[in-house]
Amino acid sequence: MEFATRSIHAAQPAEGGTGALVAPIFQTSTFEQQAPGIHQGFDYSRTNNPTRARLEAVLAELEGTAHAAVFASGLAAVNAVLQAYLKPGDGIVVPLDVYGGTYRILTRVFGPAGCVVHQVDLSDGDAVARVLTPRTRLVWIESPTNPRLLVYDIAALSRAAHAAGALVVVDNTFATPVFQQPFGLGADLVVHSVTKYLAGHSDLIQGAVLARETDVFEPVKFLQNATGAVPSPFDCWLTLRGLQTLELRVERHAANAEAIAAALERHPLVRRVYFPGLPAHPGHEIARRQMTGFGGMVSFELDGTVEDVVPFVSSRRFFTLGESLGSVKSLVCHPARMTHASIPAAEREALGLSDTLIRLSPGCEHHRDLVTDLTEGLDAVGAGRRKETIVV
Ligand SMILES: Cc1ncc(COP(=O)(O)O)c(C=O)c1O
Numbered sequence: 001m002e003f004a005t006r007s008i009h010a011a012q013p014a015e016g017g018t019g020a021l022v023a024p025i026f027q028t029s030t031f032e033q034q035a036p037g038i039h040q041g042f043d044y045s046r047t048n049n050p051t052r053a054r055l056e057a058v059l060a061e062l063e064g065t066a067h068a069a070v071f072a073s074g075l076a077a078v079n080a081v082l083q084a085y086l087k088p089g090d091g092i093v094v095p096l097d098v099y100g101g102t103y104r105i106l107t108r109v110f111g112p113a114g115c116v117v118h119q120v121d122l123s124d125g126d127a128v129a130r131v132l133t134p135r136t137r138l139v140w141i142e143s144p145t146n147p148r149l150l151v152y153d154i155a156a157l158s159r160a161a162h163a164a165g166a167l168v169v170v171d172n173t174f175a176t177p178v179f180q181q182p183f184g185l186g187a188d189l190v191v192h193s194v195t196k197y198l199a200g201h202s203d204l205i206q207g208a209v210l211a212r213e214t215d216v217f218e219p220v221k222f223l224q225n226a227t228g229a230v231p232s233p234f235d236c237w238l239t240l241r242g243l244q245t246l247e248l249r250v251e252r253h254a255a256n257a258e259a260i261a262a263a264l265e266r267h268p269l270v271r272r273v274y275f276p277g278l279p280a281h282p283g284h285e286i287a288r289r290q291m292t293g294f295g296g297m298v299s300f301e302l303d304g305t306v307e308d309v310v311p312f313v314s315s316r317r318f319f320t321l322g323e324s325l326g327s328v329k330s331l332v333c334h335p336a337r338m339t340h341a342s343i344p345a346a347e348r349e350a351l352g353l354s355d356t357l358i359r360l361s362p363g364c365e366h367h368r369d370l371v372t373d374l375t376e377g378l379d380a381v382g383a384g385r386r387k388e389t390i391v392v
Contacts, residue, residue, distance in 0.1 A: 003062070003178060004247040011057035012240075025237045026050040047225045051233040055240050059198075059208050062177045062243070063190055067217035068210045069224045070236065074173065074193025075101050076229035077207030081138075081169055081189055082106070083227070084219035088114030091136040093161075095122045095152065096351060097145040099171065100339060122152040123282070125160065132164035141187070142171040143290075144283070147299045147335045147359040148352060149174070149274045151283025154290055158186025167216065173197070173326075178250045179293040183212045189220075196326030197296070200242040200249050204235045249328065249364055253296025256362035256370055263371045264300045269378045271356075274299040297325060299335075302356040308381045309334055309356050318365055318373045325361035330370060333359045 001010065015023055026049055033039040042048050052070060060068040071077040082105065086092060092106065096119055106117045118131040122141065132139075139161035143152045158168045169189040170182035176197045182190050192198055194206035211217035224230060254277075261275035276287040277294030287294055302309055313321050319332035323339055333339060336355040340348060348355075362370055 006061050007058070007246050008244050010061035011054065023051065023054055023237070023240065025233050027233050045233070046228050046230055049230075049233050049236070051236045051240075052230065055236040055243075056208075058240060058243055059192075059194075060210060062246070063172075063210045064177075064181055064183050065210050065212050067212070067214065067221075068208055069217070069221050070194065070231055070239075071207040071209070071224065072229040072231050073205045074191070074195055074207035075105065076227075077191045077193075077209045078102050078171075079105060079229070080209055080220050080223045080227070081191060082110055082115075083223055085137050085167060086110050086115045087137075089116070089135060090138075091116040091118060091131070091133060092138045092140060093118045093120055093122075093128060093131055093136060093166075094140040095142055095145060095150075096120065097148060097150060098140065098142060099146055099173075100342070102140070102171070122157060123150070125156065128157065128160055132160065132166065134165060136161075136164055136166040138169055139166050140169050140171070141182075142174070143180070144174045144276055144287070144295055144297065146174065147274070147297075147333070147339070147357060149276055149281070149283070149295070149297055149299060151276050151281075151287045151290075153286050154180075154182055154185040154187060162186070174297060175291060175295055176246065176250050178247050179254070179291045179295055183210075185290055188212055188216050194239055195324065197250055197253070198243060198246065198326075199239045200246065200326060200328060201238075202324065202327035202329060202331075204231075204238050206231045206235055206239060250296055251293070252364045253326070253362055254293045256365070256367045257296045257298045257360075258294065259367040259371055260360060260362055260374060261298050263375060264298070267375060267378050269303050269382055271301040271303040297359065297361055299357055299359045301354045302358060302378075302381070304356055304381060304385070306336070306355050308385075309358060310337075311384075312377045312381055313358060316373050316377055318363075318369055319360065325359075327361065328364040330363035330365060331361040333361075335359055 031042045056068040120127045161168045167188040170187040171191050173193045190210040192208040209220045264270045264273045275298045313332050313334045319330045
């Protein structure tokens with residue numbers, strides 16, 4: 001079955017009993033038992049819930065496995081993997097540009113508890129090899145990354161990690177299972193901020209962990225119930241609805257991103273465009289190999305100052321200024337003042353995060369409206385600058 005067909009049909013039969021084409025929302029905390037411990041597979045909704053179970057089955061189908069557990073947020077999903085696999089003295093390897101929330105929980109929660117965090121340039125195989133030891137439990141990959149959309153070689157990193165006895169986790173939030181299937185590339189675990197493309201409509205917070213093997217999944221599944229960070233049946237139902245259009249949406253996101261990247265490249269006020277689909281992007285060749293599309297995100301550096309960026313990002317017609325990504329509605333973000341503001345300026349510079357870097361999450365609007373909105377904004381920056389020159 002092709003991906004689009006799977007996202008509509010797999011694990012989604014009509015509801016037994018009523019024949020309802022759309023599964024009901026099982027908004028219940030508990031379930032009647034026939035005798036103590038005798039029930040129909042559900043006893044308490046923190047442990048298991050039919051709406052959540054259906055979502056987990058669909059997500060598993062889309063990532064090409066049999067094991068999925070959903071959580072109340074992407075970070076709760078990240079936490080479950082870390083808690084399951086990192087014990088005091090264990091090591092984890094993460095990319096330099098790992099998602100800020102993952103960096104925070106590692107350095108503020110797991111680091112102080114005795115775990116050793118190695119932040120490494122994952123495109124440098126020697127640097128990765130230098131930090132891999134018998135105590136390394138996890139190699140954590142994001143690809144493409146935030147906000148420069150760097151791409152790392154999941155298959156090569158998996159080989160190196162496995163040779164050292166470590167498990168490989170891929171945060172597949174930016175790529176989605178439509179464009180990237182990490183289990184086929186060697187990953188042992190996949191995490192998602194479902195909040196983004198999977199749910200797709202900026203109306204909920206949710207996360208997921210998937211595993212290829214039963215024994216790797218079990219500790220995560222245990223923590224889902226034991227720590228209790230589960231999403232509501234209603235939020236699971238919303239995600240089930242969103243997933244049916246996942247491929248349609250991300251194909252439109254990606255086509256819009258491509259049109260925007262091309263237009264930005266041509267604009268004189270744009271110093272640099274980050275989009276894995278551009279041949280000049282450092283991860284372009286790997287992306288071509290390991291992805292079936294280049295994703296829906298674009299970032300660029302404005303050739304100007306922070307003072308130019310603020311009015312540009314604050315006054316777009318179709319790009320709402322806000323954190324998050326992957327929604328049908330376009331979003332724009334200024335990492336230096338928003339998502340990455342807590343990183344000291346010198347560190348940001350070392351990471352290549354310029355103060356005039358702007359991150360775009362094109363939605364599903366028409367690409368001409370989005371491109372016009374952006375070029376009008378850039379032209380306005382240029383016009384403002386010319387006026388200043390005349391006044392001086
Ligand atoms: C790559 C990535 N992973 C994990 C998360 C955390 O997800 P959530 O915000 O749903 O907790 C985010 C959130 O932005 C993210 O971008």
